[in-house]
Amino acid sequence: MTPTRRKRLYLVLGILAGVAIAAVLALQAFRSNVMFFFDPTQVAEGEVQEGARFRLGGMVQEGSVQRVSGTLETRFVVTDFKHELNVTYSGVLPDLFKEGQGVVAHGRLNAGGIFVADEVLAKHDEKYMPPEVERSLKRGESRLEPAQGG
Amino acid sequence: MLPEVGHFALILALLLAAAQSLFGLVGPWRRDARLIRAVVPAVTGQFVMLALAFGCLVWSFVHNDFSVQLVASHSNSALPIYFRVAAVWGNHEGSMLFWVLVLAVWSLSVAAFSGNLPAAFSARVLGVLGIISTGSILFSLATSNPFARLQPGPPDGVDLNPVLQDLALTLHPPMLYVGYVGFSVAFAFACAAMLEGKLDQTWARWTRPWTTVAWMFLTVGIALGSWWAYYELGWGGWWAWDPVENSILMPWLLGTALIHSLAVTDKRGLFKSWTLLLAILSFSFCLLATFMVRSGVLVSVHSFAADPGRGIFILALLALTIGGALALYIWRAPLLRSQAGFDLSSRESFLLFNNILLVIATGVVFGGTLAPMIADGLGLGTISVGAPYFNPTFLLPMLPLLALVSLGMFAHWKRGGLGGSRRRILGSLALALAVGLAIMLGLYGDRSLLGPLGVVLGLWIIISALIDPVDRLRRGLSLPPAIAGMTLAHVGLGIITVGITTMETRMLERDVAMKPGDSVQLGDYTFRFDEVRDVEGPNYDAKQARVEVLRDGRAEVLLLPERRHYWVQRQSLAEAALGVSWRRDLLTTLGEELGEGAWSVRLQVRPLMRLVWLGSALMALGGLVAAMDRRYRRREREAEAASAAAVAQGQPQGQQA
Structure with a gap:
């Protein structure tokens, strides 16, 4: 091999090694950090791994939002019109959080089966329904029409 | 009446765009000078028609013509006039019309500033731009007609979404679109070069200013969007790794790679096929970004009630553009081999690493953004990928990149050996270490690894970027805009790095x-x-x-x-x-x-x-200054004479491959 070719070979091998390492690390980060989405029915059927952090999606049930007066704590019920799940959240709620609207919350189930959210997302366009929530509602073959068909 | 005039003008623009692509591609192929001469009038006519159509839409918004459906659903008579104008592009239909108008402006600029290009080449460039324009106008007319009427019109409109009633946000989409569409020029230059089967250093010199200006607008657009999210969404989030944000970041990363790869092709005649591929990919990702935002395939807080039919149209357009360009690439790129070699520690190597790392970063973001879609398609459940994935994996290529930016600035073209610059390298690194650690450990008492590391790397970039221009000025040499712009952009990068690291670790x-x-x-x-x-x-x-x-x-x-x-x-x-x-x-x-x-x-x-915004502004300003360099606008002959003179003087630039 000529010196130029050898140098080029090292360069190519180095690049390949770099890309391979990057890919492995990225996959690792992906595996440990990806979050699954579940609706209340899937939670009720025990599909959630114990202690796992996940995304819960559904509608905020009408009349379910309760505040502990004077504190940040809020309790509400997320429903897919088949099953319900109690949620508690301590923090500032997003602008479009409303009863009867779609919501996605990040968090875990506690020992008492209550979903402790550390992040609550509502979309900033009120005509818009998170697609995953919409699909989950369709799956549930709800008799009720979603408030705004998204 | 006026909306119908606008609609009609849009149809005429479609015909002119089709004519533009036909003349531009067939003319040079058949060597028909009459067809080639007809390209520029077609471009001009298309621009006039689109400007008329856009003007009609603006008029309808300003005069509260609620019989136009778009006005009724996105404006209101109580809205201040400034936001009524901004509402024109604050919605899907209007923004698509704006997109095609911007494309026409870019095409017109190419026509106006291509006096130094061979007529056949610039006709091909305009021909390729004409194809893109035809597709986009067709999309606008077929799936999202902005002039659709409501009969009878309501007495008042439903108003612009309040989160959109904001100065930064009214400027953010136009800037972004000007950037996205600007990459179509680099794309068209690449396709034209492949059609000619000829790509030399002059080609790279022509392409550089267009790419840099498009990149500048993209930079400003991203910064404005981030700034808006920071203060208007109200929760202090300036970057959330949201799919829509990622879709903007990817063309920016590829565009940055393209700028650097073009520099190598320009100076040394190397990386030719790689540069072509990057030019194709950058624009493809711009189209992909539009697809992601407008089709609603991705779950995003920015999705403004999208429509799948439109998604399929854009996807088809995307497949045609990318597929066509890649087929052309496979067919023609082997003709464009570069012959010269370079040393492992030469500037070419560093720019190659820059490109590889930027492409890896793009890949990481791409993977994380598309994974939810793929998992959903394969029935693996609905997943979401957020900051816990993106932060570490994005840093993985970015940290070495930041370190190599500094080192690369000490390297020479072609020949290796950083030994001659050892004192400067070690000196600048020592200074960055001293200042960075003093700030992070002394001022903030930061014991983490990432905080001090980021600050030191950022400072090192700033210092090494300033060494060469300061040296030039001290020796009484001139500072060409290309180098001044590069320095500004690198200093901006260093400032952003310091700002983001400090803000994220000490918040x-x-x-x-x-x-x-x-x-x-x-x-x-x-x-x-x-x-x-x-x-x-x-x-x-x-x-x-x-x-x-x-x-x-x-x-x-x-x-x-x-x-x-x-x-x-x-x-x-x-x-x-x-x-x-x-x-x-x-x-x-x-x-x-x-x-x-x-x-x-x-x-x-x-x-x-504040350093994040200051750094972004400096990067954009650097792009603008660099694009102003007269070197890119000289005629072929003059440029060759100048570079021959430079070689004769022993300056390491412009060597022929």
């Missing part, structure tokens, strides 16, 4: 319930919640809190966060209050009433946040 944040009279301590700052009162704006009423911030017992700044209630759309929105200085940003957001006179409040202290 303080708390959600609290506060009653009038309550105080909360956050770092050195005391936030005192004084009172809440009612205020009224032009189209909303609001609760306004008075939050006095004290530092060491002295009043620092008074913040007035609001919770607004917009009348027409009946939406409640938080308007955050910012106290800005070079040291830190103080941010308060008013949540909601919690009972017993208490309110939920989010308090944040973000050190050095």
Whole structure:
């Protein structure tokens, strides 16, 4: 091999090694950090791994939002019109959080089966329904029409 | 009447765009000078028609013509006139019309500034742009006609979404679109070169300023969007790794790679096929970004009620553009081999690593953005990928990249050996280490690894970027705009790195319930919640809190966060209050009433946040300055003479491959 070719070979091998390492690390980060989405029915059927952090999606049930007066704590019920799940959240709620609207919350189930959210997302366009929530509602073959068909 | 004129003008523009692509591609192929001469009039005519169509739409918005469906659903007579104009592109149909108008402006600029290009080549460039334009106008007419009427028209419109009623956001989409569409010029240059089967250093020199200007607009667009998310969405998030944000970041990363790869092709005649591939990919990702935003395939907080039919149309357009260009690439790129070699520690190598790392970064973002879609398609469940994935994997290629940026600036073209610059390398690194560690350990007491590392790398980039221009000025040499611009952009990158690292590692944040009279301590700052009162704006009423911030017992700044209630759309929105200085940003957001006179409040202290915006501005300014360099606008002959003269003088630039 000529010196130029050898140098080029090292360069190519180095690049390949770099890309391979990057890919492995990225996959690792992906595996440990990806979050699954579940609706209340899937939670009720025990599909959630114990202690796992996940995304819960559904509608905020009408009349379910309760505040502990004077504190940040809020309790509400997320429903897919088949099953319900109690949620508690301590923090500032997003602008479009409303009863009867779609919501996605990040968090875990506690020992008492209550979903402790550390992040609550509502979309900033009120005509818009998170697609995953919409699909989950369709799956549930709800008799009720979603408030705004998204 | 006027909306119909606009609609008609849009149809005429479609025909002219088709003519433009036909003349531009067939003319050079058949060597028909008459067809080639007809390209520019077609471009001009298309621009005039699109400007007329856009003007008609603006007129309808300004004059509150609610019989136009678009106006009725996105504007309101109570909306200030400035936002009525901005509402034209604050929606899907209007923004698509804006997109094609921007494309026409770019095409017209290519036609106007291509006096130094061979006529056949510039005809091909305009021909390729014509194809893109035809597809886009067809999309606008077929799936999203902005001039559709409502019969009968409602008495008033439903208003612009309140989160969009903001100065930065009215400028953000236009800037972004100008950037996206600008990459079509580099794409067209690449396709034209492949059609000719000839790509030399002159080609790279022609392409560079267009790419740099497009990149500059993209930079400004991203910065404005991030700034808007930072203060308008109210929660202090400036980058959330949201799919739509990622879709903007990917063409920017590839565009940055393209700028550097073009520099190598220009100076050394190397990386030819790689540069072509990057030019194709950058524009493809711009189209992909449009597809992601407009089709609703991705779950995103930015998705504004999208439509799948449109998605399929854009996807088809995307497949045709990318597929066609890649087929051309496979067919033609082997003709364009580069012959010259280079040393492992030459500037070419460093720019190659820059490109590889930027492409890896793009790949990481791409993987994370598309994974939810793929998992969903394969029935693996609905997943979401967020910051816990993106932060570490994005840093993985970015940290070595930042270190190599500094080192690369000491390297020479072609020949290796950094030995000659060893003193400067070690000196600049030592200075960066001393200052960086002094700040992070001394001032902030940061014991983490990432904080000091990022600050040191950022400072090292700033110092090494300044060495060469300072040296030139000291020796009484001129500072060409290309080098001044490069320096500005690199200094900007260093400043952003310092800003982001400090802000992300030293940020303080708390959600609290506060009653009038309550105080909360956050770092050195005391936030005192004084009172809440009612205020009224032009189209909303609001609760306004008075939050006095004290530092060491002295009043620092008074913040007035609001919770607004917009009348027409009946939406409640938080308007955050910012106290800005070079040291830190103080941010308060008013949540909601919690009972017993208490309110939920989010308090944040973000050190050095301003550096992020300053750095972005410097990067964009650098792009603008570099694109102004006269070197890119010289005729072929003059440029060759100049570079021959440079070689004769022993300057290491412009060597022929």
